[in-house]
Amino acid sequence: MGRLHSRQVAKDDTIRTQPSNARWRAERQASAIQTFRATGDHDPAEQLANAVVMDVSVGGFGLGAPRELPIGTPVQMRMHLPGSIDFLTAAGRVVRSVPINGTASSKDALRFRAGVQFEKISEQLAEQLVGVLRSLGSQPTALSPPSPQAGESEYEAITRRAHLLEWSQFFRGVDFAQRLQLAQVTEERSYAKDETIIRQGDPGDGFYIIIEGSVNVIGSVASRSQAGVFTETIFATLPAGQAVGEMALIDGGQRAASVVARVPTTCLFVPRDAFINTLRSSPGTTLSIMALLVERMRHADDRLSEVLQITEALTSELDLQKVYDTTVKVVQETTQAGRVTLQVLDEERSQLALVAGMPFPPGAEAGQRSPSNAGLGGWVLREKRALILTGTSHPDPEIDRLMHDIPGMTAVCVPMLLKGEPLGVLNASSVPPGTVGRNGEALPVGKALTQDEMTFLSVLAGQVAIAIEHARLYQKTNEQATTDGLTGLLNHRTFQEYLASEVDRAQRAGTELALLFVDVDSFKVINDSYGHPAGDQLLRVLTSEVLKPSLRQYDVVGRYGGDEFAVILPNTPSKEAFIVADRLRQAAKSCDYGQHELPPETGDIISFSVGLAHFPPDADDSEALLQVADRGVYFAKFLGKNQVQRGRAAAPTADDDATSLHAFLANAGRDELEAMAAAIDARDTFTAGHSRRVAEYVRWLAQALGHDKAFLDRLRLTALFHDVGKSAVPDGVLRKAGKLTEEEYERIKAHPVIGAEMLDQVPHLHEAIPAVRSHHERWDGSGYPDGLAGKDIPYTARLLAVADAYDAMTSDRLYRGALLFQDIKRIFRSGAGISWEPHLVDVWCDVLDDRSVDGATPSAKDS
Structure with missing residues (x-):
């Protein structure tokens, strides 16, 4: 983060100020810039986060090939600090088995340090780290510019404030500049609209470190009245939605601004005074505490890595059902839950549809619906927050009433939110071996679910919601491009593509194929007598009540023109195709149109004229087959409508010889x-x-x-x-x-x-x-x-x-x-x-x- 600030200042080394004692201001500002650059480029916390392990030794002997180090093994490590000629030497004991070799990348170094409880570090680095931490004790309060100390300019105070950013970077090991999402930036010395939410000057306030999700503000001051009292513990969590305040450098570091934002997800909160007092009283334990924090961060990094991998897999999938299935599969693999299910809201938001499950609950199946306001899912959707159940009772009476009386069950129910609105519910549950349900059925055994799983699923649920919406939009776009907007059937272009593909397949397989052209007789009468809305409704009813019920599951139907439909009958002999065509014709006459918001006399007015063509005898390609079927429609209409007629090959033209013409x-x-x-x-x-x-x-x-x-x-x-x-x-x-x-x-x-x-x-x-x-x-x-x-x-x-x-x-x-x-x-x-x-x-x-x-x-x- 220090490098970010130094780049900002470098854009304009001359900082503009009010014309008062200009020379003194210029000197102080230049001093601030130098200090700022120094702390930005050589901050020990940042150096340590990016340090490269030069060698690791056990018992005085360096490691060769990667190997597992048993817990308790004394180790020594020498690291090179980037941007410096200094080397850090540290000694400690392994508290978690970590594979490492003699020379490793910074990522491996971080993993190694996370698994080592250090007992001592070099005196030089200890002094530097404690100095940085002490500087936090005079950090400015929220929503107000920092108060300069004796002999310190406002810019130097701002620079000192920036140490928080480097400190956070050490724990996270990433460039937080990429994660800043400022909810609101106001002018210098002004307050944000939410100033009444933020309390100023509370000595118990501290800074926080994001575990999951994107960072709104780094190194913020959170209100004790909003976030709770944290002076009793070293680690606590800030709930999602917590309001925080921060000072930020803007315009290349030329001025300060107040920033108000809200914590996007649960995060780790480190009380400032408790942390600093611990470090001051026992400087030798500095890295012990750091190692514990890094271990927490490493676990969060692993989970974040899982989320990113899962997100990449989900967002690259455009098939909606595959998104559902992939979600429950990866959730079960990562949490080791016994059962994972996914429910999504219907368009009316009144029902939750069960779309995927591993395994499905007893007696349930895909597509099963339940009221969206019922059960634990209803509670989660209404409250828009996750729920974890770890026993047979719960402090909340409503949740307790909804829980199943199954000893040992743990469950997590997480809402999938998109732009703050619920999209569905992600559920995971586990029971210990031998647990049976209320009806005596065996329940799927899995790992007990904890707060970690709830946090992980909460983050993942947001990504799943995005993936679902992405797949839905793709599906909708694809449908709009391939289907008729009125009837939902294949449109003209797509039907022709299907037909060409089916003819090609039949040709290669040596099978038969039939094509029907269906023209709605007297459709113009309905339009002229009752208006175009009635005509549109008639086409919808013919689709849902006549065509689809009369056809087989594998038949393909499309809207070919205004009042024309076309049907592909794969692998169908001519006689069978005629039976299907006549079934359509009869269904059109027998439909009770009055039940579907159409005039009762519609059945007396309209009918089907159907043209039939058969591959291969009638044509040798899809285009010719269309012409023959179309000709059959003309035959049917000419001969009195309401009938099925087989088309014939085209009448000979000037391009054909007289013999074929006369023979026909x-x-x-x-x-x-x-x-x-x-x-x-x-x-x-x-x-x-x-x-x-x-x-x-x-x-x-x-x-x-x-x-x-x-x-x-x-x-x-x-x-x-x-x-x-x-x-x-x-x-x-x-x-x-x-x-x-x-x-x-x-x-x-x-x-x-x-x-x-x-x-x-x-x-x-x-x-x-x-x-x-x-x-x-x-x-x-x-x-x-x-x-x-x-x-x-x-x-x-x-x-x-x-x-x-x-x-x-x-x-x-x-x-x-x-x-x-x-x-x-x-x-x-x-x-x-x-x-x-x-x-x-x-x-x-x-x-x-x-x-x-x-x-x-x-x-x-x-x-």
Whole structure:
């Protein structure tokens, strides 16, 4: 610590003072600096703490290899004092077996000195040490600047005060500068807010040395009224939270300031007068007392080292359960307790959950909960302080009432506090061999727990609380990055990563895998009718009451989109996957939504459309598998919703050969054709659902014209496939946001011809060919691909042309929004005889007027 002060002064050797007798002040200040440097750099206490053992001898012979020295062995030691040419020689007897060799580091020297009761030391060092101790007798009182002695400047008095810091450093053997955490620093000669707590001028006051925890203030004066009377004993403890006062050097030693802080944890208190009187009366016993203190410090150092090692292990662990398990394991190993348990508070802070135990109490298991205000744990949490039980009774009536009547049991119950708030409870207990519980069960035997264990666990509990919070924050951050905030399921990105991993695993193991896409039918109705909060609640309920209960433990479910879920079924054959998918569908319809703050009619509105894909037959990688399952959803919705449909491989495109294209269509049944039409329709994101809407509009028109159901059915299938030729148009052209080039436009214009050629291979769709080829012809002959005019245009193509144009007018486009109803009718009227057959335009405008409500544009449901 002396080195710290000397560095501070060296920053500015000129100390500024008030302009009064400047020369005298300068001389005195220079003298103070010299004295300060001298005591800082060559303080015997600091030298002794950092001394290097040069040799150790027994019976006049030096030691060679490391060896254990029997208790009582006379020994001599010679040490080199750093910063000095002096050597210290000391003689004593071993009081604790300590291995040492002839030459050792300062750490080994400290261990050796801790195990030796010295009987005499060199006269030179004894005189120096006693001189330092005597200087403590005139130390300044708390919260006031030191009073200079005769011929001594204020700075010299401050320097003398700093001896306390060096003295503390000897006992601790570490740089206390790193441990100073000043709670409050005030200006020179001013008092802190807590001045009424600190009593000044009490001759029985002394200085304290921290055993565990970080140091708030070193060499402080503690109030007798607050800390208790310590003049009767050499060693006592200051309780955590004790208020203390201290003088400190600030601004490079240029001024003094009052500091008020509180002891962070239990610490050793050394009464000044009792200690100094002992040293004055028996100078030869100086190192005997020091050795006892160092032994206390060495034990604290060992425990602190254990805490640091445990803390490092805990804070490097990010798995919350492993933090719990590691905690109870290391506590049991270090304390040798028979049983160690860990309980943490739940989010509501009303329950304590048992999260780890070695071993668990009889009949208890992980996750078991108990009221947070009950039992010894409740007392510890409420009082926010540790509790040690060493018998069958306790002075505190409440604790005594809570204790188990088990003879010989010792127990420690420690609160885990984080920023002053309880996080949980750490418990340790032991019984002697042969002890049984109240029900006759054998209890785990362990070492009797003492105040040392309580102190150790109190310090450790704070580190455990930090580690738990660290792991919780990591877990929360990780969950936020990988899960959906609304449902708690895997988010889109993470689900895709899981799927890729599972497909890769199935590929390597030669196993099967199924993928389900689940779309919530009519979800938009819930949102529009009851508001978005109801929609959010519906997604939560579907997750907790439908999806999770219907799936197996090893299935993986994620929220893939707004109202879409996805499920991975590992090692699952196709038939079994279909059963799981249908179970989901049925659960969605049978759920009692009214019990979960949703409208009772929710079950009548919503359902599941499920698409199923299977690896390896449907796809050879995760991306293709997603596409197949997605296509299955379109099939299910197109065919009426509330059903499970298996997706099919993608319809052939311009990149595939004509043979595969025709083979697919020629072998498709009617249901598959309709499903395929839905998939083709979905390729264009700007016109998704277009073919289904055209099918609905052309049905309106045909009904108004008086056609029968058979005609309507055939017309519907024709409408669904009127744009089938677009499957041969590249996606880059079909989905292009900007203006098409002339070449691109020609490719688009070719789709009616391509579509007609494709349908020529499909028996079910032969009747649709004329309409598919000619639905872009115009009444005046200016259309394509053949330039037909008037009634040369096939009748079904004329019907489709009206419906197709209406859907284009009522849909949003990148370059414009949907047209107004009155504008739509005006366009149709002006286009009669040019684009469309006049009679059909008249009928269609009447249909629109009949279906319009309050002047709104009639629209087919697009769901």
